[in-house]
Amino acid sequence: MSSGPGADSAPAPTTRDPLPTHDPAASALPRETAGTVLPESIPGAIETKARVETKADIETKADIETKADIEAKADIEAKAKATASDGSMFRSLRVRNYRLFFIGQVVSNTGTWMQRIAQDWLVLSLTGSSTAVGITMALQFLPMLLFGLYGGLLVDRLPKRPTLLVTQSAMAVTGVVLAFLTLSGHVQVWHVYLAAFAVGMATVVDNPARQSFVSEMVGREQLQNAVSLNSANFQSARLVGPAVAGVLITSVGTGWAFLLNGLSFVAPIAGLLMMRARELHVNEPAPRAKGQLREGLRYVAGRPELIWPIVLVGFIGTFGFNFPVWLSAYADDVFHAGAGAYSLFNTLMAVGSVAGALLAARRGTARMRILIAGAAAFGALEVVAALAPSYWIFALLMAPLGMFGLTVNVTANTAVQMATDPAMRGRVMALYMMVFVGGTPLGAPIAGWITDTYGARAGFAFGGAVAVTAAVTIGLVLARVGGLRLSVGWHDGHPRVRFVPKERPAAVSA
Numbered sequence: 001m002s003s004g005p006g007a008d009s010a011p012a013p014t015t016r017d018p019l020p021t022h023d024p025a026a027s028a029l030p031r032e033t034a035g036t037v038l039p040e041s042i043p044g045a046i047e048t049k050a051r052v053e054t055k056a057d058i059e060t061k062a063d064i065e066t067k068a069d070i071e072a073k074a075d076i077e078a079k080a081k082a083t084a085s086d087g088s089m090f091r092s093l094r095v096r097n098y099r100l101f102f103i104g105q106v107v108s109n110t111g112t113w114m115q116r117i118a119q120d121w122l123v124l125s126l127t128g129s130s131t132a133v134g135i136t137m138a139l140q141f142l143p144m145l146l147f148g149l150y151g152g153l154l155v156d157r158l159p160k161r162p163t164l165l166v167t168q169s170a171m172a173v174t175g176v177v178l179a180f181l182t183l184s185g186h187v188q189v190w191h192v193y194l195a196a197f198a199v200g201m202a203t204v205v206d207n208p209a210r211q212s213f214v215s216e217m218v219g220r221e222q223l224q225n226a227v228s229l230n231s232a233n234f235q236s237a238r239l240v241g242p243a244v245a246g247v248l249i250t251s252v253g254t255g256w257a258f259l260l261n262g263l264s265f266v267a268p269i270a271g272l273l274m275m276r277a278r279e280l281h282v283n284e285p286a287p288r289a290k291g292q293l294r295e296g297l298r299y300v301a302g303r304p305e306l307i308w309p310i311v312l313v314g315f316i317g318t319f320g321f322n323f324p325v326w327l328s329a330y331a332d333d334v335f336h337a338g339a340g341a342y343s344l345f346n347t348l349m350a351v352g353s354v355a356g357a358l359l360a361a362r363r364g365t366a367r368m369r370i371l372i373a374g375a376a377a378f379g380a381l382e383v384v385a386a387l388a389p390s391y392w393i394f395a396l397l398m399a400p401l402g403m404f405g406l407t408v409n410v411t412a413n414t415a416v417q418m419a420t421d422p423a424m425r426g427r428v429m430a431l432y433m434m435v436f437v438g439g440t441p442l443g444a445p446i447a448g449w450i451t452d453t454y455g456a457r458a459g460f461a462f463g464g465a466v467a468v469t470a471a472v473t474i475g476l477v478l479a480r481v482g483g484l485r486l487s488v489g490w491h492d493g494h495p496r497v498r499f500v501p502k503e504r505p506a507a508v509s510a
């Protein structure tokens with residue numbers, strides 16, 4: 001076939017003429033095209049077809065992968081629902097990501113309790129003042145009071161897992177630095193104050209991030225169970241931490257407790273790194289916008305199911321949870337029993353707290369009446385413990401006191417999280433923690449001053465009286481708002497006190 005200038009005028013070959021065998025394009029054509037005149041652009045057409053087929057193949061593979069992801073996610077959600085319907089107390093631990101988180105927190109929480117005990121005892125040893133212990137508590141929780149809402153806003157804007165990696169690392173460094181100062185013999189009380197404040201700054205973001213991350217690990221169906229197990233985790237560590245801290249303080253000094261706390265953060269950091277991202281129920285971060293803090297406050301203020309639990313835990317957290325001030329004073333001034341007694345009081349309280357957390361894990365819902373009743377019982381037990389005449393009676397009262405205190409904490413925490421939109425959860429939980437924990441800078445110095453001035457019994461009784469008053473007042477307000485009345489009677493041979501709907505007067509016919 002000619003390819004010169006006269007090719008256009010040459011007669012066309014018939015279909016019986018074979019293609020030249022040396023033409024490389026011919027070997028790539030189907031047999032039915034043999035002997036047919038082909039345009040010069042046929043190689044480009046072949047390449048275009050190949051690209052189309054490749055693109056279609058890629059899109060098909062992407063569709064298959066997307067379908068696989070959807071099916072995997074649906075399978076995870078189905079397993080979560082099936083697990084949630086199981087009445088097992090530890091059902092959330094079947095979720096791998098949460099199990100890794102839980103194990104890491106067991107180790108870290110043990111170290112945290114060791115540092116708390118060692119920190120309070122070190123300050124008391126350096127100063128001999130319960131007020132100084134109260135100041136240490138105040139500095140640790142002051143950042144939550146000042147910056148809690150901003151921390152919650154950051155949590156709503158940031159991915160939770162990387163945020164927790166940063167905050168956990170920061171607290172690890174703080175523990176190691178305080179250990180170095182103490183073991184080297186250069187520690188002063190202002191060093192402890194500074195370390196407490198640094199931990200508080202990290203907690204501003206860490207607390208709402210951990211609270212919000214629980215729902216991303218287990219989903220809504222298992223949220224209450226996971227929150228309860230988190231509390232049981234924290235309080236179980238309280239069984240080991242104070243005991244180990246007491247041994248370390250009396251044998252080798254407080255510095256080793258600080259060092260072990262710093263090293264304990266390796267466990268939760270490793271757990272976060274080992275999680276499977278595709279199995280998380282990740283919520284989209286909130287975009288930056290003006291007025292988001294005010295939006296969070298308006299959101300809470302317009303929902304009674306959020307505002308009243310937060311108000312109640314605010315009173316109890318500010319005035320009823322100042323145990324480092326009271327228990328150290330009881331161990332040192334009232335019973336003259338030393339650090340061993342202080343550790344024992346905390347351990348017995350932890351036993352009751354674990355029992356309260358496990359009971360909460362079995363419950364299916366967080367009810368307001370349980371919250372009110374638990375808060376009233378908690379305050380009443382504080383008043384009774386304040387008047388305890390002997391060391392062992394006081395010590396044994398720590399167990400029920402821990403159980404009812406934990407009931408208040410878990411029930412309020414779960415009720416608030418369940419009633420909050422995921423996009424607002426960081427800000428709402430920051431507000432919750434701000435009033436529950438952040439009230440300590442106000443309450444701890446007051447509790448310390450009353451304890452130093454009027455004695456440990458007066459300080460303890462004051463905290464219990466405030467808790468009882470808050471519980472009764474908020475209970476009556478909720479009853480009135482909900483149109484309820486108090487009913488006292490007997491049920492199956494036992495007294496029963498509850499709120500029931502008021503009877504409406506019958507309409508009078510004309």
